[in-house]
Amino acid sequence: MTDSILYSVILLALLGTVAALVLYVVSKKFYVYEDPLIATVEEMLPGANCAGCGSPGCRSFAEKLVGSDDISDLFCPVGGNQVMNLVAGALGKVVKEQDPTVAVIRCQGSCEVRPKTTEYQGPRSCAISALIYSGETDCQFGCLGDGDCVEVCKFDAMYMDETTGLPVVITDKCTSCGMCVEACPRNIIEMRPKHKRDLKIFVGCLNEEKGGIAKKACSVACIGCSKCFDICPKDAITMNNNLAYIDPEFCTLCRKCVDVCPTDSIIETNFPPRKNRNTDPGITIKVEPVKPQNDA
Amino acid sequence: MLRTFPKGGIHPPENKLTSSKPIKRLPPPNVVYVPISQHIGIPAEIVVDRKDKVEVGQVIAKSGGFVSSNIHAPVAGTVTKLDMIIDTRGYKQQCIVIRTDQKNESNFQDADLPLIAEISLEPEEILRRISDFGIVGLGGATFPSHVKLNIKKDRKLDCLIINGVECEPYLTADHRLMLEKGEEIMVGIRILMHALHVERAIIGIENNKRDAIENFKKLAAGDPGIQIAALKVKYPQGGEKQLVRALLKREVPKNGLPLDVGVVVHNVGTIFAIYQAVQHNRPLMERVVTVTGKKLGDPSNFWVKIGTPISELIEAVGGIPEDTRKIVSGGPMMGKALKSMDVPVTKGTSGILVISEDEASRGTPKNCIRCGECVDVCPMGLEPHLLMNLSEKGMYEKAAQEDIMTCIECGSCSYVCPSHRPLLDYIRFGKTIAKQLESNKG
Numbered sequence: 001m002t003d004s005i006l007y008s009v010i011l012l013a014l015l016g017t018v019a020a021l022v023l024y025v026v027s028k029k030f031y032v033y034e035d036p037l038i039a040t041v042e043e044m045l046p047g048a049n050c051a052g053c054g055s056p057g058c059r060s061f062a063e064k065l066v067g068s069d070d071i072s073d074l075f076c077p078v079g080g081n082q083v084m085n086l087v088a089g090a091l092g093k094v095v096k097e098q099d100p101t102v103a104v105i106r107c108q109g110s111c112e113v114r115p116k117t118t119e120y121q122g123p124r125s126c127a128i129s130a131l132i133y134s135g136e137t138d139c140q141f142g143c144l145g146d147g148d149c150v151e152v153c154k155f156d157a158m159y160m161d162e163t164t165g166l167p168v169v170i171t172d173k174c175t176s177c178g179m180c181v182e183a184c185p186r187n188i189i190e191m192r193p194k195h196k197r198d199l200k201i202f203v204g205c206l207n208e209e210k211g212g213i214a215k216k217a218c219s220v221a222c223i224g225c226s227k228c229f230d231i232c233p234k235d236a237i238t239m240n241n242n243l244a245y246i247d248p249e250f251c252t253l254c255r256k257c258v259d260v261c262p263t264d265s266i267i268e269t270n271f272p273p274r275k276n277r278n279t280d281p282g283i284t285i286k287v288e289p290v291k292p293q294n295d296a
Numbered sequence: 297m298l299r300t301f302p303k304g305g306i307h308p309p310e311n312k313l314t315s316s317k318p319i320k321r322l323p324p325p326n327v328v329y330v331p332i333s334q335h336i337g338i339p340a341e342i343v344v345d346r347k348d349k350v351e352v353g354q355v356i357a358k359s360g361g362f363v364s365s366n367i368h369a370p371v372a373g374t375v376t377k378l379d380m381i382i383d384t385r386g387y388k389q390q391c392i393v394i395r396t397d398q399k400n401e402s403n404f405q406d407a408d409l410p411l412i413a414e415i416s417l418e419p420e421e422i423l424r425r426i427s428d429f430g431i432v433g434l435g436g437a438t439f440p441s442h443v444k445l446n447i448k449k450d451r452k453l454d455c456l457i458i459n460g461v462e463c464e465p466y467l468t469a470d471h472r473l474m475l476e477k478g479e480e481i482m483v484g485i486r487i488l489m490h491a492l493h494v495e496r497a498i499i500g501i502e503n504n505k506r507d508a509i510e511n512f513k514k515l516a517a518g519d520p521g522i523q524i525a526a527l528k529v530k531y532p533q534g535g536e537k538q539l540v541r542a543l544l545k546r547e548v549p550k551n552g553l554p555l556d557v558g559v560v561v562h563n564v565g566t567i568f569a570i571y572q573a574v575q576h577n578r579p580l581m582e583r584v585v586t587v588t589g590k591k592l593g594d595p596s597n598f599w600v601k602i603g604t605p606i607s608e609l610i611e612a613v614g615g616i617p618e619d620t621r622k623i624v625s626g627g628p629m630m631g632k633a634l635k636s637m638d639v640p641v642t643k644g645t646s647g648i649l650v651i652s653e654d655e656a657s658r659g660t661p662k663n664c665i666r667c668g669e670c671v672d673v674c675p676m677g678l679e680p681h682l683l684m685n686l687s688e689k690g691m692y693e694k695a696a697q698e699d700i701m702t703c704i705e706c707g708s709c710s711y712v713c714p715s716h717r718p719l720l721d722y723i724r725f726g727k728t729i730a731k732q733l734e735s736n737k738g
Contacts, residue, residue, distance in 0.1 A: 118386075118635050121658045123718045128725045133635060134386030209388075 037066045037091065044086050045076060050154050052077045052177030065091065072096045078175035099193040101176040103157075103169045107143040107188050108204040108267065110164035114139055114218035130185035138217035141206040143167070143188055149180035171198050193248050197270055201246060201253055204267040208241040215263065222265040228257035298503055300528035301538040304675040306708045307530055308465050308629065310504060313588050315468045319476060319597040322612055324371045324396050324403045328603030329381045330356065331391040334642040335432045336439050337363035342392060348375045352402040353579045356392050359427075365440045366430040367392075368579040370601040372400040384625050386635035394603070412575040413483050415490055422491040422574050429573035430580045430643075434565035435459060435470075435534065436626060438644035441566055445492065447555065456488055456497040457543060457554070457561045460512075461527065461534040463502060464627025467647040469584040470564050472597045474501070474508040477568050482515050484571035485522060492560065498523045498543050499564075502533060531629060532706035536561045538675050550702045565646075585609065585641060589650030591617035600641050607637035609648055621656035624649040629707045659716030670709035670719060676702050680709035680719045687726025696730040703727060 042062040053076050055061035065071055071093050076083055080100050088095040116136045120129055126148040134140035145165040150158045157173035158180065160166070167180075171194070181189045192200055203222055207214040211223030224242030236250035237257060246257070246266075255274075258266045333339035340357035350356060350369040357367040373396040380388040396403060417425075427442035447453055458481075462470040474481065485497050499516075501509050503526045516522045525543055527533055537548040539561060546557040554561050562570075565583065572578040581602055588595040593614025600609065606623070610616055616623075624631040625645055670680035678699060686695040700723060709719040 118633075122721045123661075125725075128721050131725055131728055132385070132721070133632075134382075140387050 035066050038062050040090055041065055041087055044079075044083060044090065046078045046083065046175075048078050048154065048175070048177070050078060050175065050177040050179065052175065052179070069093075077101065077177055099195070101191040102171050102174045102194045102198070102200075103176060103178075103180055103189050104192050104200060104202055104267075105143070105167055105169060105188060106190055106202065106204055106206055107166060107186075108220045108265065109137065109139060109142040109218045110161075110166055112164075113220045114142065126183075126185050139207055139209075139214070139221065141186060141208060142218065144186065148183045148185070149189060152179040152183040154179065195253065199253055199271060200267075200269045201251060201255065201258060202248075202267055203244050203246055203265060205265040206243065208243050210242055214242070220263055220265050223263055225262060227260040227262065228266060231256045231260050298526055298528040299542050300530050301533060301542040301675060303677050304673045304708065305530040305532065305538075306673050306711055308711065310529070311465045311588075311590070312468050312471070312504070313466065313590070313595045314586055314597050315471055315505070317468075317472070317596050319472050319584055319599055322598045322600050322604065322609070324398075324601050325604045325608050326396055326398070327376070327605075328371055328373075328394050328396065328601060329379075329391045329605065329638075329640040330367060330370065330394065330603040331381060331383060331389055331640060331642055332357045332367060333383075333389055334367065334438060334602070334644065335365045336437065337361065337365070337443075339390070340364060340367045342378060342390070344375050344392065346375055346377055349373075350375060350394060352400075352405070353581060355579075356394075359430075359440075363440060363443055365432050365442075366428060366579070368430055368581050369394060370581040370603050371396040371403050373397040373403075381640060382636050382638055384632045384634060384639055391603075391640070409572070409576050409578070411479055411483070413479075415483070415487055415574075417574060419491040419493070422487060425573050425577070426570055429569075429578070431566060431569050431573055432580070432643050433563055434569060434583060434643065434646070435563035436630070436644050436646055438642075441562070441570065444560060444562070445488075447492065447560070451555060452558045453492060453494055453555065453560060454496060454558045455544065455560075456485070456492060456494050457539060457559055458485060458497060458499040458564055458567060459534060459536075459539055459561055460499055460501040460505070460508065460564045461539060462505070463529075463531045463534040464629055464631075464647075465531075466588050466649055467586050467627045468588075469586045469597055469646050471505050471508055472586075473568055473584050474505070474564055475511055478508075478511045478515050480571045481564055481567050482512075482519075482522070483575065484567035487570060487574050488562065488567065489521065495521055496523070497521060498525050500525050500527055500533075500539050500543050502527050502529045504529045532675055532704065532708065535675065535704050535706060537704070550699060580643060583641070583643065583645070585645055586647040587613045587650075588647065589617070589620075589652070590655070591619070591652045592650055593617075600645075602643060603640045605637065606634065606639050606641065606648055609641070610637065610650065616650065617652065619653040620650055621653045622651040624651060629711070630705065658718070661717050662715040664717060665715055667714060669712045669714065673708040673712050675706060675708065676704060678703060680723060681717075683726060684717065684719045684722040687722045687729070692726055692729045692733055695726045696734070700726050700730055701734075 042059055045058040047058050049057040053061050075098050081097050084095045114137045117138050118136050120136050124146045126144045126146040129144055135144050143166050147160045149167050155173050155175050157170045158167050161168050176191050205222035207221045214221035215223050222243050226239055228244050229237045229239050234250045234252055236247045238245050258268050338360035341360050342357045344356045352372045354369045355366050356369045359366045373394045376393045376395045379393050381391040383389045431441040432438045460474050509526050512524045536554050540546055540548055540554050540559050548554050549556055569580045582599050585600045586597050587609045622633045624633050664681055683695055683700050703723050707720050
């Protein structure tokens with residue numbers, strides 16, 4: 001009786017020792033050195049694995065950061081400057097500060113201003129309907145409204161507005177990973193600098209048709225009249241194919257272009273409501289109703 | 297037992313409303329819109345300018361490369377502008393706008409030219425004319441014909457197949473052409489046999505066109521090289537690969553061409569255009585278009601000048617009926633619903649189909665019940681339900697392994713699906729992405 005217990009204990013002890021020896025030898029022989037910094041850096045990164053930086057995931061981005069000498073052109077859009085500075089501190093390398101960007105939808109073609117002229121019955125996916133035809137409205141450049149961008153957003157930063165049929169970006173949640181930019185077959189979504197208090201001015205239209213045709217398809221279309229181009233004091237606006245584009249690098253957010261746009265196709269966001277200084281009677285200024293604030 | 301292809305296929309209601317109606321000539325419209333990309337391949341390059349006077353048949357856009365085609369003025373008149381015009385997909389593309397000179401008699405000259413049966417030209421000259429006169433495949437694919445006929449010496453070619461199948465429901469353009477221009481088509485076939493040095497030609501016609509079969513049998517009597525084959529009525533028999541399989545029992549390899557099994561296939565409409573180009577020096581400027589629909593006042597077949605707006609065709613059959621839901625360019629199976637009636641007739645427009653409310657709507661998609669109907673009917677032996685799922689989930693490489701690229705987009709799977717799943721939409725999408733991936737790799 002005691003024998004059998006003794007034998008099995010000895011046998012198991014032997015087996016364990018042999019296995020431990022084998023494991024020890026193998027782990028020494030095939031040891032792969034990994035820079036402990038990689039794990040440290042990965043820990044610092046947001047861990048969203050969104051691929052917004054260009055690497056397939058946070059791990060490979062960390063490897064890239066540790067591996068390359070010059071990391072000034074690498075940037076994690078989700079973590080922003082804060083995370084990048086942290087990483088730079090840990091690695092002793094230099095990073096370039098980048099303005100945080102946010103996705104903007106360059107189309108205002110809601111059902112009201114851009115009437116539907118046809119009806120689409122196929123699968124509700126922008127990629128498929130763009131392949132088949134130019135969309136339910138007469139504008140072949142604008143939003144198709146099937147929500148491929150919302151589908152790919154990993155941060156719940158977008159939703160489809162049911163009344164307008166257009167996607168909306170929740171600026172606070174947007175990490176500017178760029179998935180929506182890639183998903184949009186019409187190239188409507190652009191990453192623009194967020195500025196302070198999320199002030200942005202951009203042309204909310206991509207219609208390259210001549211003025212009359214564009215206006216007929218959508219009443220807030222850019223008609224390529226060049227009024228904004230003429231008034232811009234910083235030459236930030238370029239005109240191409242009957243379409244204005246505001247270069248965020250030069251724009252100083254003076255809002256002069258917004259005032260002169262005859263079709264309201266230039267969008268301004270989060271600006272304080274301006275005083276009704278109606279200098280030119282031909283110009284209408286959009287004034288949002290102001291909520292009375294309690295001075296308590 | 298009539299011949300047909302063995303795998304898959306469906307038999308939708310034929311609805312050939314216009315098969316007994318002779319082809320009428322539509323007077324040239326006041327303005328024609330001639331798109332510069334009416335064929336597969338590189339768009340043609342415009343060689344006229346605003347305010348230029350053009351004659352009937354003058355080259356207005358030159359072929360932009362080997363796989364491209366010349367485009368000729370369908371009417372005599374003045375080029376008013378070079379503009380953009382909406383195409384069948386709803387996107388704008390470049391076109392030449394010509395105002396017709398209604399006093400010029402050449403605009404009213406018709407295709408009923410006297411028959412010239414004697415073939416006097418050398419093969420090289422024949423091929424040159426086919427290329428110069430802008431002949432493209434008129435069955436719908438609009439592949440430039442001279443590319444198909446430019447066969448390297450080392451390729452074995454023993455049979456010419458003439459596609460008179462017209463398996464799409466509703467369409468009767470080829471059927472009427474075979475009845476009315478049978479003699480010309482026979483000459484056209486002989487021209488091609490001469491040019492390609494082949495001894496054998498087979499005209500494949502579905503058995504629902506008995507009169508066309510009889511007509512050709514009469515015309516081909518005494519010519520042992522040309523056979524007439526009656527085929528069982530089955531869609532999509534007009535597909536090249538299906539037709540070659542049905543007539544010769546030869547399997548065209550996947551991703552291959554009929555030439556790989558020694559065959560060249562041409563549509564009867566193309567043959568007629570070739571006849572006119574070679575024997576009469578007449579470029580491709582007009583074609584037969586079936587304008588049809590159950591609710592239309594007078595569905596008809598027309599000789600239509602390329603560039604005629606579709607609204608004029610609809611006007612000619614008595615306007616749009618009350619409850620019209622869709623206007624389709626092409627047949628009901630493979631045609632495209634149009635976004636606007638400003639779309640002009642191009643070389644590939646075989647029919648205009650006006651569909652009413654009750655015929656048009658696509659059912660709401662439900663879950664796949666794994667019934668296997670789509671697998672049964674797929675003429676290419678694919679598994680449409682699998683391909684759809686793969687491309688819906690973004691597994692394009694797997695889809696490519698499952699031969700998504702061999703799909704001929706006939707739409708049989710979507711037609712039979714009891715759950716109304718949009719199979720073809722997804723497969724077509726998957727094909728596009730798979731093609732992109734392939735070209736990125738290579």
